[in-house]
Amino acid sequence: MPDLPDPPAGSPVPAGGAATPAGGEAAGVAPSGAPAADPASRALADAPEAGAFAARNGWDRPFPAFDDFDLPLYVGSTTFQKLPLVADPAELQARGADVAIIGAPFDDAVSHRPGARLGPRAIRAANYTTGALNSLQLGVEPFAWLDVVDAGDVGIVPAWPERSHALIYRKVRDVASSGAIPIVLGGDHSITWPSATAVAEVRRPGRVGIVHFDAHADTANEDWGVLAGHGTPMRRLIESGAVLGRNFVQVGLRGYWPPVETFAWMKAQGMRWHLMREIEERGAEAVVADAIAEALDGGEAIYLSLDIDVIDPGMAPGTGTPEPGGLLTREVLRAIRQVVGAVELAGMDVVEVSPPYDHAEQTAMAAHRAVLEALSALAVRKSRGGVVRFEAARPAG
Ligand SMILES: [Mn+2]
Numbered sequence: 001m002p003d004l005p006d007p008p009a010g011s012p013v014p015a016g017g018a019a020t021p022a023g024g025e026a027a028g029v030a031p032s033g034a035p036a037a038d039p040a041s042r043a044l045a046d047a048p049e050a051g052a053f054a055a056r057n058g059w060d061r062p063f064p065a066f067d068d069f070d071l072p073l074y075v076g077s078t079t080f081q082k083l084p085l086v087a088d089p090a091e092l093q094a095r096g097a098d099v100a101i102i103g104a105p106f107d108d109a110v111s112h113r114p115g116a117r118l119g120p121r122a123i124r125a126a127n128y129t130t131g132a133l134n135s136l137q138l139g140v141e142p143f144a145w146l147d148v149v150d151a152g153d154v155g156i157v158p159a160w161p162e163r164s165h166a167l168i169y170r171k172v173r174d175v176a177s178s179g180a181i182p183i184v185l186g187g188d189h190s191i192t193w194p195s196a197t198a199v200a201e202v203r204r205p206g207r208v209g210i211v212h213f214d215a216h217a218d219t220a221n222e223d224w225g226v227l228a229g230h231g232t233p234m235r236r237l238i239e240s241g242a243v244l245g246r247n248f249v250q251v252g253l254r255g256y257w258p259p260v261e262t263f264a265w266m267k268a269q270g271m272r273w274h275l276m277r278e279i280e281e282r283g284a285e286a287v288v289a290d291a292i293a294e295a296l297d298g299g300e301a302i303y304l305s306l307d308i309d310v311i312d313p314g315m316a317p318g319t320g321t322p323e324p325g326g327l328l329t330r331e332v333l334r335a336i337r338q339v340v341g342a343v344e345l346a347g348m349d350v351v352e353v354s355p356p357y358d359h360a361e362q363t364a365m366a367a368h369r370a371v372l373e374a375l376s377a378l379a380v381r382k383s384r385g386g387v388v389r390f391e392a393a394r395p396a397g
Contacts, residue, residue, distance in 0.1 A: 070131040079150035080124045080185075080371070081133070081143075087152035089174035098146040098388045099375060100180040103153035104168050107354075108161045109190035109230045111223050113320040115354030119367070120153060120185040122318075122355040126364035135376035138337060142372065145379035146388065151175055151182075161190070161228055169194035176202040176347060179389045181378070183371055186351030188320065189218055189307055193233035196303045199347035200242040203390065208346050209247035209299030210237070211291050211339055213332065214307035215323035217250055217258050217273065219266050230320075230352075231258070238269050245269025247299040249291040251335070252276055252310035255323040276325060284331040288338050301346035304339055304374070306332070308352050308367050316366050318358025329366045333373045340377035344387065348374055 054060040068076045069083075079085050080101040086092050092100060103120030110116065134141050142148070154171045156164045168184075172195045175182040184195045192212075200208045212218075212234065219238075223229030227236065234250075237243045248269070254276035266273065272294045274287045295302050313322035315329045327335075339345075350367045358364055382388045 073125060073127050073130055078121070078124060079152075081127065081148075082130055083143075083148050083150045085152055086149040089178060092149070092151065092175060092178040092180060095147070095149070096389065097149045097178070097180045098382070099148045099378065100151040100175045100178070100182055101148070101371070102151050102171055102175060102182055102184045104156070104184050104187035104191045104195070104349075105153055106156050106161075106164045106168070106186070106191055107188045107320075108159060108164065109223075109226070109228060110188045110320050111229060111231055113354055113357055115318075115356040116186055116188045116320060116352055117156075117158075118355045119187060119351070119353035119364075122358070122361070122364040123185050123350065123353055123367045123371070124150075126361050126368040133372065135372070135379075137333075137373075138376045138380050140376055140379045140383060142375040142379040145382045146375060148375060149180070151180075165190070165194045165228060169198045172347070173198035173202060176390065179391060181345055181388065181390070182347045183374065184347070184349040184351075185367070185371075186349055186353070188230040189214070189305075189351045190228055190230040190233050191351060192218075192305050192349055193228065193236045195349050196233075196237055196305065196347065197240065197242045199303050200237075203301060203346050205242050206244050206247075207298075207300045208243060208303050209295030209297075209301070210234075210243055210249065210303045210305060211288075211295045212248065212250045212305045212307075213252050213310040213327075213335065214250060214305070215252060215254055215276075215309045215326055216307070216321065217253055217262065217266065218307075219262055219271070220258055221262075221265075235265070238271070243303075244298065245271045246297060247295050248272070249294045250274065251287060251291050252279065252327055254325050276327075279327065279331075284327060284335055285338065288335045292339055292342050296343060301344040302339065303346050304336070304348040306336070306348070306350045306367075306370055308350065308363055308370075311363075311366060316363040318354050318356075318363030319352045320354050320357070321352070322357075329369075332366070333369055336370055336373040337377045340374045341380060345374065345378060346390070 105117045105120045107116040219234045220231040223231045248271045250273035309319045312326035353367045
């Protein structure tokens with residue numbers, strides 16, 4: 001905190017402690033209503049000069065001003081870390097930003113608890129530090145190296161999933177086409193279908209691998225007959241040709257879903273997955289290292305999809321389909337540093353944060369830090385002369 005400047009000479013803090021309210025009893029008002037003759041009088045005229053009370057109470061001191069960027073996160077602008085809002089694709093293109101945060105406040109496709117539509121706003125607000133952040137784990141100030149902006153939310157309306165998915169696809173494509181890395185805040189996991197499709201289309205279909213952290217495979221053919229549920233996006237990505245099955249790697253699966261026939265389909269696509277049991281036995285770091293190699297087996301860059309329910313619900317309860325027995329928050333944050341530090345990141349999403357089921361913002365904070373860990377790892381890459389932006393990007397259109 002900056003030091004307050006010294007108060008001006010003759011600081012008008014009332015002598016003798018608390019001020020007596022003006023006009024109060026025994027305030028020394030002359031019977032005629034004329035100004036009191038006594039210089040110590042606390043009385044004011046009926047129409048005091050502007051600022052008279054400020055001077056009396058000490059509110060005319062030259063207090064410091066702060067940029068919005070440095071103010072607390074609960075004050076002022078509601079963008080991610082109070083970063084500049086750059087929603088216009090042409091402006092984004094001209095600016096040449098490294099990363100753009102996008103909100104996808106959509107949860108019409110959930111199978112159980114709703115609420116993830118409120119995720120982007122909660123994630124953006126879930127921090128107590130602002131300004132020039134300093135990553136202690138990576139020893140880098142992410143915003144000193146990266147130009148990060150907030151591209152705003154997709155203009156979603158409720159109960160129109162086809163429109164929502166189309167608009168998510170368009171906005172992510174606009175951002176990716178500008179060369180900036182899109183980091184999308186969900187929203188339920190169905191948003192990964194349009195989001196990763198857009199990134200793969202800009203980068204080159206079939207050349208983007210996916211590392212997908214989740215308790216669930218999300219590779220069902222349909223949820224109660226619906227093809228675009230939050231249990232189906234990974235199958236749509238592979239079926240449509242946006243992503244190859246052999247470059248699609250899942251980490252953290254556990255629980256009692258999906259059924260055996262779905263795993264048979266996944267195997268037939270060449271997909272690879274790492275159960276929670278394997279992480280328990282080998283440790284997260286070794287498993288994530290394998291996942292990176294598998295996703296890059298033919299891929300050039302990686303799209304990272306983080307379903308917050310990969311974290312144990314004891315640490316991340318604010319989610320729609322909680323599955324006990326998951327990763328620790330610290331393991332997930334380390335895994336993100338590991339992935340982003342090792343590969344070219346093409347895009348990322350953080351999904352399934354449902355604030356109504358959260359406690360003490362712990363799930364929103366985990367999601368927020370997941371984004372910061374990715375940004376910090378990108379900053380390390382750039383500080384070492386590495387590539388962050390996608391320079392071969394084609395113009396939006
Ligand atoms: Mn999921």
